Every structure is written in C-alpha cells, then in structure tokens.
Amino acid sequence: MKLYQSLGPNPRVVLMYLAETGVAVDRQFIDIMAAENRQPEFCTKSPLGHTPLLELDDGSCIAESIAICEYLDETAAGHALLGATAEERAKTRMLARIVDQLVVVPMTAGFRGAEGLPMFQSRMLCLPDAAADLKRLAADGLASVDNMIGAGPWALGARFSLADIILYSFVEFGAMVGQPLDPALANLATWRERVAARPSAAASANPKLGIGEPA
CATH class of the missing domain: 1.20.1050.10 (Glutathione S-transferase Yfyf (Class Pi); Chain A, domain 2)
Structure with a gap:
C-alpha cells in the first residue's frame, strides 16, 4: 500500500491514526501548495484531487481520511480505534x-x-x-x-x-x-x-x- 499525504487536517487524521496503531504503509508527499494534487497523473488516482489517498496493492484507491482509517482499522489494526464491538x-x-x-x-x-x-x-x-x-x-x-x-x-x-x-x-x-x-x-x-x-x-x-x- 502507498499513502499519498500532504499538508492539512485530513492528512493529519490518517498520520495520527498510523502513529497510534503502528500500521506501516509507504508514503509519498503531495505538494498541494504547488497544486500537485490537481495534476492529471494524480487525478487519475483521485478524481477530485483529494488528499490523503490510499493506493492498495491492486492499484485501486481509497480517498477520504475517515474511509482510509476505517479500512485500515478493519484490515490491519484489528479494530484498534473504531471499537471492538x-x-x-x-x-x-x-x-x-x-x-x-x-x-x-x-x-x-x-x-x-x-x-x-x-x-x-x-x-x-x-x-x-x-x-x-x-x-x-x-x-x-x-x-x-x-x-x-x-x-x-x-x-x-x-x-x-x-x-x-x-x-x-x-x-x-x-x-x-x-x-x-x-x-x-x-x-x-x-x-x-x-x-x-x-x-x-x-x-x-x-x-x-x-x-x-x-x-
């Protein structure tokens, strides 16, 4: 998996989640100040240009910080921060x-x-x-x-x-x-x-x- 991250509170949500759980993913920084998230190459992965973005091993992508954290909590962290029940x-x-x-x-x-x-x-x-x-x-x-x-x-x-x-x-x-x-x-x-x-x-x-x- 690869996490595309940037400045901003939504990317921070995912980074703080990773720090809390110890889940490890590759990371790439996207410079939103320079509008890298609006470039065609990135928008093929994230049509709205949103960061953070999690690219899965099969090439599919999940945008939106809460959705990313929920996916990781269900697949990698054993419901560490969503809840056990x-x-x-x-x-x-x-x-x-x-x-x-x-x-x-x-x-x-x-x-x-x-x-x-x-x-x-x-x-x-x-x-x-x-x-x-x-x-x-x-x-x-x-x-x-x-x-x-x-x-x-x-x-x-x-x-x-x-x-x-x-x-x-x-x-x-x-x-x-x-x-x-x-x-x-x-x-x-x-x-x-x-x-x-x-x-x-x-x-x-x-x-x-x-x-x-x-x-």
Whole structure:
C-alpha cells in the first residue's frame, strides 16, 4: 500500500491514526501548495484531487481520511480505534459524523472563503460572503461537542478512538487559521491537553516525517 499525504487536517487524521496503531504503509508527499494534487497523473488516482489517498496493492484507491482509517482499522489494526464491538464501532462512527458535519464542514468552508481564498478560489467554489457565518457555525458546533463529551477523558468516555483523532486534527487546524478554540469550552480545553500529550499528536504534526524529508 502507498499513502499519498500532504499538508492539512485530513492528512493529519490518517498520520495520527498510523502513529497510534503502528500500521506501516509507504508514503509519498503531495505538494498541494504547488497544486500537485490537481495534476492529471494524480487525478487519475483521485478524481477530485483529494488528499490523503490510499493506493492498495491492486492499484485501486481509497480517498477520504475517515474511509482510509476505517479500512485500515478493519484490515490491519484489528479494530484498534473504531471499537471492538458493533456497538462501539457504531458510536465511534456516530461521533465522527457529528464532528464532520458540525465542525469540519463549516470550518473548512469558512477557511476557504477567508484566509484560504487566494489558494482555493481558482480550484473550487468558495464562499467569501458566507465565510464569517460558516466560522460561527463551526464555533457553535464545537460548543455542542463540548457539551456532548463532558469530562472525558476522551470523546467517547474511557475509550480513545478515531473520533478523538478527527476532532483533535481540526481543533488544531482551526487554531492555525483564525478559528481558535473558545477557552470557555472547558471540557474541550482539558481534552485537548490530554490528546496533545499523546506521542501520536507530535508524530503527525509534520506530514513529511517518515518519508525521507527533514523534520
């Protein structure tokens, strides 16, 4: 297998998953700043130009970070971060879906319409007039998640899961693009500190690590 990775929170989700589980795959860095992900050669593998992308041994490809992690969890990691039972896996997917819809979608759309507009406006539909409202939606979503997770220690209680990885990757992304976590969200603030202390948080911070690039 080969993982095509790049800058960004979605690639970080997969890198953090790999660091947590120890699953090993070959990696290739794709420079999205130079639009390598929009070139014909890459788009034959990922028609939408999305990273990360997992190329399987038979040449078929899986895009989307959550789908990649679920595939690896089922085939290589023994349900390490989705859950050991059908109920645990359903609850992980439930929270991952909530985080994706309430936080990830408006946060990334708000970024593309504001700070990211110079990079993305020639590549996809951006909504600069809606950017501020999209950021408000993301902030409201984080407040809802803060209420859901309670005192933790993890997003699903005692079990660290893929949902923690997704949420952490985008909380950190928000902090870098003008959408910082509201310090009044006490549950998320202490949860963030706990996740940041995990070795996988540091291991996933630089997408070039592990593929022969300098730190």
